Amino acid sequence: SYELTQPPSVSVSPGQTASITCSGDKLGDKYSCWYQQKPGQSPVLVIYQDRRRPSGIPERFSGSNSGNTATLTISGTQAMDEADYYCQVWDSGTVVFGGGTKLTVL
Amino acid sequence: EVQVVESGGGLVQPGGSLRLSCAASGFIFSSFSMNWVRQAPGMGLEWISFISSSSSTIYYADSVKGRFTTSRDSAQNSLYLQMNSLRAEDTAIYYCAPSTLGTVFTGYGMDVWGQGTTVTVSS
DSSP: OOOOBOOSEEEEOTTSOEEEEEEOTTGGGSOEEEEEEOTTSOOEEEEBTTTBOOTTOOTTEEEEEETTEEEEEESSOOGGGOEEEEEEEEETTEEEEOOOEEEEEO | OOEEEEEOOEEEOTTOOEEEEEEEESSOGGGSOEEEEEEOTTOOEEEEEEEOTTSSOEEEOTTTTTTEEEEEETTTTEEEEEEOSOOGGGOEEEEEEEOOSSOGGGTOOOOOOOOOEEEEEOO
């Protein structure tokens, strides 16, 4: 079965750029999505089709996907961006989620 | 307002059954595929099932295949998850999540999430 690997945690200072990676075999050949989940809340889709933002998602969220790595980038990170982030792809009839990355803004 | 509301969760003994429901509103339910995703306490997201808009295609995660059944009723704008032979490891918050931007297998993701319904499997 297909696997996605994310770092368990990433730290960033307010106003700086945060990058969260997601690795998988030939991941660049698939479309990636990213979800944000704050404590006690439901997930929110922040990126789909590698780099597209749903309506209402701030421009500071961007995505890329090439080779074996997809990356979620948050520019000018704010305290409100502190959350768990999950990457997701579709592979052979299944939806696959990464293990999640806890983003700490400090 | 586009929304989904899950219901039907509760406490059930190992080996028991439960039926979850998901009521959709604010979008043309019959036009979009739906997913069930769960999250065990303190853990990450786990996808468990996909159903196409017409119910012609249904997929399951290996962890629930043969035990869970997904169905939908467009007349009721509702999605269902029949869960049988429940195990302790099925304890989780269960979310239904449609893909109203496009299909999940073309990279559109799941863009609407409810608050989920909690299932606890314990004796």
